[in-house]
Amino acid sequence: MFGVELSSEHCWDVIVTLYLSKCSQTRMSITDVSYATGISAATVIRWLNVLSANEMLVRTADPLDGRRTWISLTNEAWKKVEVFFARQKAKSYTDTNKVSEAA
Numbered sequence: 001m002f003g004v005e006l007s008s009e010h011c012w013d014v015i016v017t018l019y020l021s022k023c024s025q026t027r028m029s030i031t032d033v034s035y036a037t038g039i040s041a042a043t044v045i046r047w048l049n050v051l052s053a054n055e056m057l058v059r060t061a062d063p064l065d066g067r068r069t070w071i072s073l074t075n076e077a078w079k080k081v082e083v084f085f086a087r088q089k090a091k092s093y094t095d096t097n098k099v100s101e102a103a
């Protein structure tokens with residue numbers, strides 16, 4: 001669904017952090033993502049560049065502070081994460097029922 005390039009643990013930490021920020025309607029800067037994930041800013045920037053190259057990221061300049069850029073998932077990327085979580089939930093539910101039936 002996301003490809004091998006985006007399967008790194010750090011990449012997923014960034015994706016999930018941006019997903020949750022969109023769910024809660026909060027904006028995130030690079031520093032915010034770094035702090036929330038516990039990943040160094042340099043590593044966050046590297047993964048943001050990968051996500052951007054995969055058209056999963058929107059960068060918006062802060063009109064009040066030219067040094068800051070707001071980072072968010074594209075709507076398409078957000079939907080992909082939603083589908084991924086829905087599939088994982090369904091799989092977990094199916095697995096749980098198989099265990100219950102076997103007992």
